[in-house]
Amino acid sequence: MRESDDSGELAALPDDLAGVRTALIEWYEADHREHPWRETDDPYAILVSEIMSQQTQLARVVDAWEEFLDRWPTVDSLADAARGDVVSFWSSHSLGYNNRAKYLHEAAGQIVDDYDGEFPDTPAELEELMGVGPYTANAVASFAFNNGDAVVDTNVKRVLYRAFGIPDDDDAFETVASDLMPDGESRVWNNAIMELGGVACGKTPRCDVAGCPWREWCHAYETGDFTAPDVPSQPSFEGSRRQFRGRVIETLGKYDELELSELGPRIRVDYGGDTGREWLRELVADLADDGLVAIDAAGDEVCVSLRE
Numbered sequence: 001m002r003e004s005d006d007s008g009e010l011a012a013l014p015d016d017l018a019g020v021r022t023a024l025i026e027w028y029e030a031d032h033r034e035h036p037w038r039e040t041d042d043p044y045a046i047l048v049s050e051i052m053s054q055q056t057q058l059a060r061v062v063d064a065w066e067e068f069l070d071r072w073p074t075v076d077s078l079a080d081a082a083r084g085d086v087v088s089f090w091s092s093h094s095l096g097y098n099n100r101a102k103y104l105h106e107a108a109g110q111i112v113d114d115y116d117g118e119f120p121d122t123p124a125e126l127e128e129l130m131g132v133g134p135y136t137a138n139a140v141a142s143f144a145f146n147n148g149d150a151v152v153d154t155n156v157k158r159v160l161y162r163a164f165g166i167p168d169d170d171d172a173f174e175t176v177a178s179d180l181m182p183d184g185e186s187r188v189w190n191n192a193i194m195e196l197g198g199v200a201c202g203k204t205p206r207c208d209v210a211g212c213p214w215r216e217w218c219h220a221y222e223t224g225d226f227t228a229p230d231v232p233s234q235p236s237f238e239g240s241r242r243q244f245r246g247r248v249i250e251t252l253g254k255y256d257e258l259e260l261s262e263l264g265p266r267i268r269v270d271y272g273g274d275t276g277r278e279w280l281r282e283l284v285a286d287l288a289d290d291g292l293v294a295i296d297a298a299g300d301e302v303c304v305s306l307r308e
């Protein structure tokens with residue numbers, strides 16, 4: 001579990017929840033990876049994509065998904081198919097775990113027989129379908145019906161842990177994830193937060209490169225500690241070092257020059273100790289070697305400025 005801060009309080013969601021939500025949705029809507037199954041709200045097509053994506057690389061899934069839907073375009077057509085044909089489609093497309101094909105075929109039969117061919121639209125009902133676990137049920141409810149709960153997968157946990165200092169505890173993640181999700185917006189929200197975890201806040205974070213919309217609130221970004229439940233030690237030192245280099249440049253852009261003791265606290269709140277003066281001296285020396293900053297040292301006084 002993450003340690004509490006000096007006041008004994010665990011970090012919590014920022015007061016400006018509306019700002020946090022809007023920033024993420026706008027970031028996602030401005031640009032995101034295209035997955036063909038995110039362009040549809042057909043629950044059948046989404047269910048097929050979710051079942052295929054379990055433990056299979058997405059790049060391999062795209063072609064198989066399109067061919068599958070060409071061959072069995074509706075849930076009725078899949079229910080009518082011979083089980084053996086579905087299984088052999090699965091294995092000939094190297095989708096692995098052929099049981100998933102059997103279950104998918106069986107789920108299609110349940111929808112036709114038990115629901116008159118109409119997909120149920122709640123996570124709880126969807127979970128009654130053969131081979132459909134809580135994650136898949138919630139994904140279909142969210143992406144097809146905009147009626148899901150907040151997704152909490154490994155990526156989302158990593159983001160919440162880093163951004164808001166949520167402790168590594170499933171109940172805490174569930175509570176925070178659902179407090180964070182705007183009501184009735186599970187489709188865009190779950191897509192957006194999963195995109196954040198996949199594109200910006202991966203094991204090696206790409207906060208600045210990916211333009212993470214949560215930098216101004218992010219606990220990890222502020223402290224430079226990018227560990228997470230699935231990233232037990234500081235990831236890619238170079239990754240965070242690059243960020244601090246960027247921050248030095250950005251900060252110096254606002255001043256003619258700064259002494260190290262003035263620059264340090266402006267680029268990290270925990271300036272001091274192992275990440276104090278010596279650390280900063282090295283960082284700016286690297287930047288000077290790269291021709292980006294000028295260092296003016298007189299005795300103990302070390303002033304840094306952007307190179308003209």
Ligand code: SF4
Binds near residue numbers: 163
């Ligand atoms: S600022 Fe960085 S660490 Fe924080 S949520 Fe964004 S990508 Fe993750």
